[in-house]
Amino acid sequence: MSTATDAPHSAAAPVFELSDIGVRFGGIVALDGVGLDVRPREVHGVIGPNGAGKTTLFNVACGFVTPVQGTIAWHGKPLDGLRPHQLAGLGIARTLQGLGLFDKISVLDNVMVGADRHGRAGFWSGLLALPRSSRDERTLRERSMTVLDELGIADYAGRAPASLPYPIRKRVALARALVAEPELLLLDEPASGLSEEEMSELGDIIEGLSERISVMLVEHHMDLVMRVCDRITVLDFGKVIAKGTPAEVREDPAVLAAYLGNEVTHDDSVHGLNGGENA
Amino acid sequence: MQQLITTLLNGLTMGMVYAAFALALVLIWRSTRIVNFAQAPMAMVTTYIAMVLIEGGLNYWLAFILALLSGFVLGAFVERVIVRPVEGKSDINAVILTLGLFIVLHALAALVFGSDYKSFPAPFGVRGITVGGHSLAITPFGIFTIVAVIVVMLLLLLLFQKTDVGLQMRASAFNPEVARLLGVKVSSMLTLGWALAALVGSLSGLLIAGGNLVHPGYMDSVVVFGFVAAVLGGLDSPLGAVVGGLIMGIALSLVSGYLGSGLVSLAALLILVAVLLVKPGGLFSHASERKV
Numbered sequence: 001m002s003t004a005t006d007a008p009h010s011a012a013a014p015v016f017e018l019s020d021i022g023v024r025f026g027g028i029v030a031l032d033g034v035g036l037d038v039r040p041r042e043v044h045g046v047i048g049p050n051g052a053g054k055t056t057l058f059n060v061a062c063g064f065v066t067p068v069q070g071t072i073a074w075h076g077k078p079l080d081g082l083r084p085h086q087l088a089g090l091g092i093a094r095t096l097q098g099l100g101l102f103d104k105i106s107v108l109d110n111v112m113v114g115a116d117r118h119g120r121a122g123f124w125s126g127l128l129a130l131p132r133s134s135r136d137e138r139t140l141r142e143r144s145m146t147v148l149d150e151l152g153i154a155d156y157a158g159r160a161p162a163s164l165p166y167p168i169r170k171r172v173a174l175a176r177a178l179v180a181e182p183e184l185l186l187l188d189e190p191a192s193g194l195s196e197e198e199m200s201e202l203g204d205i206i207e208g209l210s211e212r213i214s215v216m217l218v219e220h221h222m223d224l225v226m227r228v229c230d231r232i233t234v235l236d237f238g239k240v241i242a243k244g245t246p247a248e249v250r251e252d253p254a255v256l257a258a259y260l261g262n263e264v265t266h267d268d269s270v271h272g273l274n275g276g277e278n279a
Numbered sequence: 280m281q282q283l284i285t286t287l288l289n290g291l292t293m294g295m296v297y298a299a300f301a302l303a304l305v306l307i308w309r310s311t312r313i314v315n316f317a318q319a320p321m322a323m324v325t326t327y328i329a330m331v332l333i334e335g336g337l338n339y340w341l342a343f344i345l346a347l348l349s350g351f352v353l354g355a356f357v358e359r360v361i362v363r364p365v366e367g368k369s370d371i372n373a374v375i376l377t378l379g380l381f382i383v384l385h386a387l388a389a390l391v392f393g394s395d396y397k398s399f400p401a402p403f404g405v406r407g408i409t410v411g412g413h414s415l416a417i418t419p420f421g422i423f424t425i426v427a428v429i430v431v432m433l434l435l436l437l438l439f440q441k442t443d444v445g446l447q448m449r450a451s452a453f454n455p456e457v458a459r460l461l462g463v464k465v466s467s468m469l470t471l472g473w474a475l476a477a478l479v480g481s482l483s484g485l486l487i488a489g490g491n492l493v494h495p496g497y498m499d500s501v502v503v504f505g506f507v508a509a510v511l512g513g514l515d516s517p518l519g520a521v522v523g524g525l526i527m528g529i530a531l532s533l534v535s536g537y538l539g540s541g542l543v544s545l546a547a548l549l550i551l552v553a554v555l556l557v558k559p560g561g562l563f564s565h566a567s568e569r570k571v
Contacts, residue, residue: 088462100457102450112443113450114461140443176461 012040013076015214016061016092016184021070023056029238030056031067036233036240038184043206043215045229047222047249049258052235058188058218062094063087093182095190099173103162107153107172110161111144114176147175151205167198174205184214191221203227226250234258286536287529292421294528295428296483300505301512301520301527302432303480308514310452310472312370317357317377319502320384321477322484325350326493327392329485330399339402347481354477358470388495401490424486431482432521435475439517448472503544504531507551513561522562 014037023031031053038044048054059065061072063082072079074090087094093114102110148154151171161169170190177185187206191199199221206228209215219225225232226246234242234249236258242249249255300318307315329346333339361380365372388394403419439445450458451468459465483505484498491497508527512519527550534546554561 085459085462088460094460096457096460100454100460102453102457104453105446105449109446109449112446113458113463180462 014039014073015075016216017071017073017076018057018061019071019073021057021060021067021072023053023060023065023067023238031060031235031238034070034235034238034240036243038214038216039230040214041210041212042230043210043217043228045225045232045246046216046218046235047220047225047232048235048241050220051237052258053238054218054220054235055188056238057235058186058216061186061216088180091180091183092186093177093180093184094186095170095173095177095188099161099169101161101169101172101176104160106158107148107161107164108141108144108157110172111148111175111179112140114179115140115144143181144175144179147179148172150208151175151178152201166193167195170194178209182213184216185209187215187217187219189219190217191219191224199224282536286532288417288421289536290529290532291525292417292424292528293532294525295425296486296524297501297504297508297527298521298524299428299431299479299483299486300501301508301524302435302517303476303483304505304509305512305514305517305520306472306476306479308509309517310448310469311362311366311373313362313373313377314506314514315377315473315476316374316502317380317384318476318480318505319484319498320381320388320495321350321353321357322480322501323493323495323498324384324388325353325477325481326399326484326488326498327388330397330488330493331392333400339400343402343485346485347478350481350484351474351478354480355470355474357477358473362473363466385495392495394495396492396494399488399491399493418490420489424489427482427486431479435479435517438475444468444471500544504547507547507554510551511554511561513563516561516563519561519563 017035017037019035021031021034022029034053034057036044036046036057046054046057056065060067063084063086066081072082074092079086079090102113145154145157148157151174153168153171153175156164156168156172161172164172170193174187174190190206191202194202203224206215206217206224210228210230217225217229229246231244232242232246232249233240234252234255236254241254241258242252244252300322303318304315307313307318325346328349329342332342332345337345357380361376362373365376401420403423437445439449447458447463448468448471450461450463451465452472455465458468483501487498487501504527505524508523509520510523511526512521512523527547530550531543531546535543538546
């Protein structure tokens with residue numbers, strides 16, 4: 001079964017590709033020659049110890065950080081000077097750090113704001129509430145409710161996010177990203193602040209998503225990453241130290257060293273010992 | 280008793296006008312954090328446009344609607360051409376800009392339309408309705424004023440709560456950064472917000488002008504009362520603006536009717552001071568919402 005699902009991944013051209021990305025903050029090299037590609041309907045994980053550059057890489061993918069070198073390509077076309085607000089138009093959705101929900105408008109309205117507006121009724125017909133626009137309005141509402149339902153939070157549609165517990169608000173933020181029907185979803189630490197059970201539900205959701213869209217998942221919870229990802233890119237000190245399937249990455253000595261022996265990586269004997277213990 | 284009813288009805292009518300004007304200020308404040316002091320002269324200019332059209336022989340209602348539309352266009356123009364260049368700089372820049380626009384529009388109106396008093400026609404009688412032999416202060420035009428403001432407010436409510444554009448405007452006002460990331464054209468929403476605000480401001484201008492004398496400064500007292508009404512309601516709250524407007528209208532009418540019309544401006548100032556002392560966030564604000 002795994003070969004059947006893996007085959008299209010490896011054959012298909014990547015939808016989203018970061019090549020040779022370099023980012024410097026002052027004299028500090030945050031990312032150095034980092035590359036990764038996300039294939040159609042693939043969950044691509046980015047992991048690494050604290051300070052490895054995961055968030056910086058995510059911010060590059062979102063257009064928040066402009067790399068000093070390297071290219072970002074969407075369906076093979078380079079995106080020069082990518083700005084964060086252009087992502088929505090391309091078909092790339094993301095969840096925001098701190099969720100970025102509109103606290104005083106309803107959950108349903110929050111989700112509806114996230115809907116893709118391309119090819120919908122224009123500004124003026126929207127303003128004048130012309131028939132075509134109100135039809136769009138209905139489908140938009142229905143679509144938003146469908147997404148809320150899929151994520152199991154339809155009961156909260158009329159509530160204000162401010163009054164909801166954090167895990168529910170995280171799902172609202174996810175629903176808002178999904179209602180745009182993106183081709184690629186960028187997730188930054190979606191499991192933070194969740195209980196084991198909630199994390200397991202999140203895993204189910206991400207697995208469900210990968211049947212129709214691509215996901216780039218930046219996360220430090222190993223259980224989740226190992227469970228849902230098709231491929232994983234491991235960063236350490238701003239460089240890619242390993243790439244591959246969860247099984248390959250789990251066995252990779254460089255990864256074990258980065259996670260378990262990074263304070264003694266220069267010491268070969270201890271390095272080898274750590275690798276041996278966990279192999 | 281009859282004087283009280285008369286005073287209250289009068290206050291209600293004026294309160295509606297202040298409510299519309301305060302709403303215009305609130306619409307701009309909550310999306311851009313700018314108090315648009317030029318709202319009054321903008322409304323004055325559109326009233327003159329209506330007057331020129333009516334004097335040119337156009338139907339009153341057509342002129343009324345064209346004036347509202349010209350207000351819409353003027354609002355969009357002011358945002359795009361005048362306010363946009365200082366966007367992102369200190370808020371005080373934009374406020375000073377609107378004060379400057381206040382003076383410029385005054386001077387331009389005096390040059391183009393003349394600075395003398397002109398009478399503005401009213402479509403309905405401006406004499407009180409007679410009930411049971413008593414003449415009440417409520418006039419047909421007063422009723423029209425109340426109905427017109429309520430209709431416009433309901434339309435705005437529908438726009439904001441029931442349409443996608445309204446949702447985008449609310450999202451842009453609450454958190455422009457996030458709205459932009461979600462693909463909302465925030466700058467278009469700002470322009471639309473100014474345009475709608477100027478339209479509502481123009482409505483208040485036309486309603487005050489109806490059956491009265493018009494000159495370049497005729498809206499100046501309204502900007503003071505409308506501003507106090509908006510502060511009373513909390514500047515962030517459209518509902519607060521409406522309630523604040525009604526409170527101002529009735530309070531000032533009571534002052535004018537029982538204490539003397541010379542004290543109206545003083546009363547408005549006292550209300551402003553009292554609000555700022557007791558509940559600076561306004562009647563409809565929550566203390567924790569705004570960072571000072």
